[in-house]
Amino acid sequence: MARITIIGLGLMGTSLGMALKRADKRGHRITGFDADVKVARKSKGRGAVDHVEDDLAKAVAAAEVVVIATPVRAVKPVLETIAGHLPQGAVVTDVASTKRQVMAWAEELLPRGVSFIGGHPMAGLETSGPDAAKADLFVGARWCLMPGRHATEGALQSVMAMAVSVGAKTLFIDPQEHDLLVAGISHAPLALSAALVASTSRSASWPEMAALAAGGYRDVSRLASGSPTMSVDICLTNGDAIEEWLGRCIAVLEEIRTHVKAQDAEQLIRLFSDAYSERERWLAGVAAERHPKGKVEVPTMVDSAYRTLFGEAMYKQTKRLFELSNNPTLRSRPETEDDKHGSGPAKTPSK
Amino acid sequence: MARITIIGLGLMGTSLGMALKRADKRGHRITGFDADVKVARKSKGRGAVDHVEDDLAKAVAAAEVVVIATPVRAVKPVLETIAGHLPQGAVVTDVASTKRQVMAWAEELLPRGVSFIGGHPMAGLETSGPDAAKADLFVGARWCLMPGRHATEGALQSVMAMAVSVGAKTLFIDPQEHDLLVAGISHAPLALSAALVASTSRSASWPEMAALAAGGYRDVSRLASGSPTMSVDICLTNGDAIEEWLGRCIAVLEEIRTHVKAQDAEQLIRLFSDAYSERERWLAGVAAERHPKGKVEVPTMVDSAYRTLFGEAMYKQTKRLFELSNNPTLRSRPETEDDKHGSGPAKTPSK
Numbered sequence: 001m002a003r004i005t006i007i008g009l010g011l012m013g014t015s016l017g018m019a020l021k022r023a024d025k026r027g028h029r030i031t032g033f034d035a036d037v038k039v040a041r042k043s044k045g046r047g048a049v050d051h052v053e054d055d056l057a058k059a060v061a062a063a064e065v066v067v068i069a070t071p072v073r074a075v076k077p078v079l080e081t082i083a084g085h086l087p088q089g090a091v092v093t094d095v096a097s098t099k100r101q102v103m104a105w106a107e108e109l110l111p112r113g114v115s116f117i118g119g120h121p122m123a124g125l126e127t128s129g130p131d132a133a134k135a136d137l138f139v140g141a142r143w144c145l146m147p148g149r150h151a152t153e154g155a156l157q158s159v160m161a162m163a164v165s166v167g168a169k170t171l172f173i174d175p176q177e178h179d180l181l182v183a184g185i186s187h188a189p190l191a192l193s194a195a196l197v198a199s200t201s202r203s204a205s206w207p208e209m210a211a212l213a214a215g216g217y218r219d220v221s222r223l224a225s226g227s228p229t230m231s232v233d234i235c236l237t238n239g240d241a242i243e244e245w246l247g248r249c250i251a252v253l254e255e256i257r258t259h260v261k262a263q264d265a266e267q268l269i270r271l272f273s274d275a276y277s278e279r280e281r282w283l284a285g286v287a288a289e290r291h292p293k294g295k296v297e298v299p300t301m302v303d304s305a306y307r308t309l310f311g312e313a314m315y316k317q318t319k320r321l322f323e324l325s326n327n328p329t330l331r332s333r334p335e336t337e338d339d340k341h342g343s344g345p346a347k348t349p350s351k
Numbered sequence: 352m353a354r355i356t357i358i359g360l361g362l363m364g365t366s367l368g369m370a371l372k373r374a375d376k377r378g379h380r381i382t383g384f385d386a387d388v389k390v391a392r393k394s395k396g397r398g399a400v401d402h403v404e405d406d407l408a409k410a411v412a413a414a415e416v417v418v419i420a421t422p423v424r425a426v427k428p429v430l431e432t433i434a435g436h437l438p439q440g441a442v443v444t445d446v447a448s449t450k451r452q453v454m455a456w457a458e459e460l461l462p463r464g465v466s467f468i469g470g471h472p473m474a475g476l477e478t479s480g481p482d483a484a485k486a487d488l489f490v491g492a493r494w495c496l497m498p499g500r501h502a503t504e505g506a507l508q509s510v511m512a513m514a515v516s517v518g519a520k521t522l523f524i525d526p527q528e529h530d531l532l533v534a535g536i537s538h539a540p541l542a543l544s545a546a547l548v549a550s551t552s553r554s555a556s557w558p559e560m561a562a563l564a565a566g567g568y569r570d571v572s573r574l575a576s577g578s579p580t581m582s583v584d585i586c587l588t589n590g591d592a593i594e595e596w597l598g599r600c601i602a603v604l605e606e607i608r609t610h611v612k613a614q615d616a617e618q619l620i621r622l623f624s625d626a627y628s629e630r631e632r633w634l635a636g637v638a639a640e641r642h643p644k645g646k647v648e649v650p651t652m653v654d655s656a657y658r659t660l661f662g663e664a665m666y667k668q669t670k671r672l673f674e675l676s677n678n679p680t681l682r683s684r685p686e687t688e689d690d691k692h693g694s695g696p697a698k699t700p701s702k
Contacts, residue, residue: 122565142563177559184551185564189571192543194626195603199596200535201629208528210633212493213536214473220540222570224630228623235611235619245550246608250601252546257597260586268586272579275545278552279575282561286569 002028002158005063007056007078009034009043010227011125012095013069014133017048019166022135033059042130057085065158068094072233075102079109086114091155093117093162097182097230098238099146099175106148115155116148118175120182121168128227139167146175183241187234188249191242193223194231353379353509356414358407358429360385360394361578362476363446364420365484368399370517373486384410394481408436416509419445423584426453430460437465442506444468444513448533448581449589450497450526457499466506467499469526471533472519479578490518497526534592538585539600542593544574545582 004020006013009032020028032049033056034040040052053059060066060082068078075096086092092114096102099118106116123141125132143163147156160170173181196217200209235242259267355371357364360383371379383400384407385391391403404410411417411433419429426447437443443465447453450469457467474492476483494514498507511521524532547568551560586593603622610618 122563124566126567126570141565144563171562181556181560181563184554184556185560185568188550189547189567191604191607192547192571194623195600195607196540196543197626197630198603198606198622199539199599201626201633203535203599205532205535209532209536210636211522212473212495212532213633213637214492215475216477216540216574217536218634219477219570219573220543221630223567224623224626225634226627228620228627231623232616232619235607236614236616239611239614242611243608246604246611248550248554249543249546250604250608252549253542253597253601253604255549256542256546256586257594257601260590260593260597263587263590265583265587268583269579271549272545272575272582275548275552275575276577276579279548279572282552282564283569283576285561286564 003031003062003064004028004162005031005033005053005060005066006049007033007059007066007068007082008070008074009040009048009130010069011128011130011132012121012137013067014043014046014048014130015135015137016067016069016095016166017043018046018133018135019138020162021047023165031059031063039130043133046130046133048130048133056081060090061085062087063090065162066090066092067162068092068096070096071227071230072096072098072102072237074233076105076109079105083109083111083114086111088113089115091115091117091158093119093159095119095121097186097234099144099178101237103146103148103175110148112150115151117151117156117159118144118146118148119159119163120144120178121163122186123168124226126222126225128230136167138163141168142171143168144171144173144178146173146178179238180241180244183238183245184248187238187242188245190223190226190231190234191246192249193221197221197224354382354413354415355379355513356382356384356404356410356417357400358384358410358417358419358433359421359425360391360399360481361420362479362481362483363472363488364418365394365397365399365481366486366488367418367420367446367517368394369397369484369486370489371513372398374516382410382414390481394484397481397484399481399484407432411441412436413438414441416513417441417443418513419443419447421447422578422581423447423449423453423588425584427456427460430456434460434462434465437462439464440466442466442468442502442509444470444510446470446472448537448585450495450529452588454497454499454526458501461499463501466502468502468507468510469495469497469499470510470514471495471529472514473537474519475577477573477576479581487518489514492519494519494521495524495529496521497524497529530589531592531595534589534596535599538589538593539596541574541577541582541585542597543600544572548572548575 006017009017013032013034017030017032020030030049032040032043032052033054034043034052037054040054043049044052056078063086066082066086068075070078075094082092092106092110093116094102097120099120103116103118106118110116121138121141121143123137125134125137145156145159145163163170200206203209256268256271259271357368360368364383364385368381368383371381381400383391383394383403384405385394388405391405394400395403407429414437417433417437419426421429426445433443443457443461444467445453448471450471454467454469457469461467472489472492472494474488476485476488496507496510496514514521551557554560607619607622610622
């Protein structure tokens, strides 16, 4: 089907190669590049790429689609290197965790005649490297897409087709909006995990604590096992949004500390009950999305009918998000509206 | 083997009943009590208890071992109610998450001739209630034990035998020390999870965030799905230690925020690399403990030889923890000692 080059063969790049191979065993011709030859060799061993190329310029010279799967800050030098070697009409996409910087770099560095589609699959593991890769990593995941200013419709369709073929569900979103949202649901959790491990492991009692720590500690600290380089890159390319969300998390922790100090049972039960019911609603929503009743789960975007309607459908999908992103400040949630879940009393289990 | 009464038939009580039944199908005669008759009925349906008694005094009247498996603050009224109805020589234990208050209540309320052994299995799920119970919940878990001042050696052995029979590993610990340690590895994570859910779900952008939130959010927020009543009880019976640990977590989050604001790559890579390697060491330690090389995993505490040596063995096991607990303040970890894991450079994966 396509000549694809994957640059960066860690967890994401290798998982994507494996998923594409599984989706279309013979159709794709996948070239892989990684700055670390050992990583590249492992990735080939996992069946993610047909062959490894150790010269980045050569790796993209005949590519139809180039996927950059490096940590965020490595995207810039990769774009600089490949810019002069991409064939006319090539499509470049990425899978990095933050998007404003990436979109700006692509706009600045790529030549006309090359389409850039920013991408971010909402899938990951706390592990890293090709050994941790999984062919089904993207199944059921949201794959955020942000077409560059000069991207063609055909380029966008290629990247959508790739995302859908590995089981993901595409979502169009503005880069600014994307970075604000993921700061809350992805980067703040990362900081909370790291803060838990840092604070406990710095204690003189850590050896005793470590012996007692169990499943709760394991879950909440899980993201601290992600690649430190990736975490730092995220912090350096989404600083303002992360600062904002760390402030919000700290404020709630201060709120809990105040209630604990005051032994305020009423405030504490309200806070924990609200968190309990919000998370249950979220889980129920996630479950409903995975098992929709009477809905076709994978959009048939390859249908020619869909292709004709493409402009309109994309408009509808993106309208709401773009409206929201007109106001880049994340507002406080109003008490009386925007609550589509109903607001009955929290369900408090008996034990 | 024994007449056991379990008071509180939620996740812990029902799991314990199921585990005891699995360990010794015919030997135990298990009576169950729950303030909520529906919960009690469900628990019986899961096979956790032989019969349900709806009068608490009657439920304990013939018991050899009584296990209180309610949220922490309910332990006190339970002790008040059962105190006058326990047979001479009965053993009372509990599985509550905090221990200083429980030990004090038991000392105050139980008559001489009844032994109290405080207990806390380091096992749990983010779910609650008898439906979520699992017969293997305690397999491989640490079960903290704290003998009351007037407990007999035989009473302690009964509770140890119970814990070992369901697959747990017993650990003797001072209640003060216990409460300080679990504040860090269990109660702080609970607050971090709740703070994540509270801060994100209060945002006007929560519907959009919820649609994008994936595995990382799910893991870090997991403890927010625990029983709110249990969470509040923990906060109200371990306030000082939780306050202390919330302060430490907030301090690290402020540290991260400062580095993010300053775009300080060096400090950020140090922090995330340290957290990464500390967590990997912890995981490796947990794995090593689960699969010890050439060690007998379950202590043969029922051997008569062990029984003879009991005083000495217990002394050795507890000595270090008691020494630590003489200084109730959790000290900062010294930089140059107490690091038994070695201090090589952090392993930073390539992607």
